[in-house]
Amino acid sequence: MIIPTFDDMLAAHERARPYIHRTPVLTSSYVNTLAGCEIFFKCENFQKAGAFKVRGASNAVFGLSDAEAKNGVCTHSSGNHALSLSYAAGRRGIPCNVVMPRTAPEAKKAAVRGYGGTITECEPSTSSREEVFAQVQEQTGGNFVHPYNDPRVIAGQGTCSRELLEQMEDFGGELDMVVAPIGGGGMISGTCLTLSNLAPKVQVIAAEPEQADDAYRSFKAGHIIADDAPETVADGLKVPLKDLTWHFVKNHVSDILTASDPEIVDAMKLIWQRMKIVMEPSSAVPLATILKNKDIFAGKRVGVIITGGNVDLAKLPWL
Template sequence: MKDQTMYIPTFRDVLDAHERIRPYIHRTPVLTSTYLNGLTGAELFFKCESFQKAGAFKARGASNAVFGLTEEQAAKGVATHSSGNHGLSLSYAAGRRGIPCTVVMPRTAPQAKKDAVKGYGGRVVECEPSTSSREAVFAEVVAETGAEFVHPYNDPRVIAGQGTCSRELNEQVEGLDAVIAPIGGGGMISGTCLTLSNVAPNIKIYAAEPKQADDAARSFKAGHIIADDAPETVADGLKVPLKELTWHFVRNHVTDILTAEEDEIVDAMKTIWKRMKIVMEPSSAVPLATILRNPNVFKGKRVGVIITGGNVDLDKLPWMKG
């Protein structure tokens, strides 16, 4: 099998992915808020991947990987390690193709995401909440099953699938000056870079990251990957480090990586819930938090904001006490 991480996807791969996954995804809506425009001084266009199949943008990349497998590869199923959304999205896609899926998840991952993996027919194997433990347990799973590894983000099939989101956004909103999305491992940002550098190279691409898990921002400034093993942040989907393939896109196409504090992330999440009535997870609130923290960067601009997912544990919202 060729090493998937060695292949840098092209825009042709994004176009092929969009055709392949169209039956299995939603073309998600773009919503606006007069209140948030007034608050930020920018025109914000929210691409709501919280309304996507499986509740997150990762259904795009997962579906592209699963439905791109040969019959021989598919027969052994797929496996991944994930804090949640990629795992449940891969389970969703595998279920649609009728093949097995195993997901290695940190024991601290939200119960809602573990339940969703199982609900789509996937198997959960728990590990400790660190990158090193996750990779060690995953190696055991692959040895046991022989399943096809679909990396959460350092995989050209996944990046090409994620690139379909900004392709839709660019078709839905004319004249964007910038697009901002959360960054953890960098799959969504890489797909955004891949698409926009081809169809709208004038659009600036910003990544948003929690200050308490700011390895991508530090990597961006240092010019090489800096990886944290087990950062702590309310934005549970953004705890993983960049890898070689996503770093390629970040270093070549991202304008800047902006950060926000934990209380700013929670406040932004609460504001969107209250004002736009959109159920979103903390990771999805990081872009608005960074816009509010850096108003001069976005003032007077037309900005696409990617809301990446809505798989939140409703019994443990971050503003609840106790």
């Protein structure tokens, strides 16, 4: 297991910088009053390809040697990593083959194809995803860029928190906590990597759907517990932790909080209404957990990473 270092994150930021946005940090006095704390939203829904995952994907793709890149890249993903890797591969001019669940949002599938990626569909379970992917990789010979259990990807995701800390200078002070969604744990791992080096006093809290709470149960049990095919509105958070992301979770995460699907949808709708920000359900989980656990966050300065905005507008969860 290769654990990415702080220097890897710094190198990733320089490598990916031409291909990513420095996304804004936004606030809402209404939401602050409702939550009883000050929330600073790092808006990765405004990122290239509509999600934070373009950070890790760009670092991985542009870190390949010409020999490593000759057969392109391949991966499996429920959506945002697939379209982010397709985006990065397109910028480098190499093929990208992705395995996606047949139930993945059509908006994400369309984005993959729009960036030049080739999709092979699988059943909506971890076992089917990995089985079909093994066939695709054998056929294409592409360099495997895992959606989260990859040191290159984690180093890239860590650049988001680096920017957030720098941008907090415009808001008059430091953070007490950073809350981000957790599925496989790529963003949380990158957040832990950066904050443990730059701001070790800042608590990292992971937010997870109740209906896909394997990370929460793993955290409480002290070892990885993996669900194969959980069902939740937060489609980007259905995958289990792996050894590399578990390393960061067990060593650096302060707590994992959960929210129900109705609470997630309510938080998503609230941000759409009050801040005019399009976020996908997975991105609403942190705010849902804050509103559910106000005593934990009372009076604190809280960074929240809005991880993506790739929503299927024909299937909004409150319709």
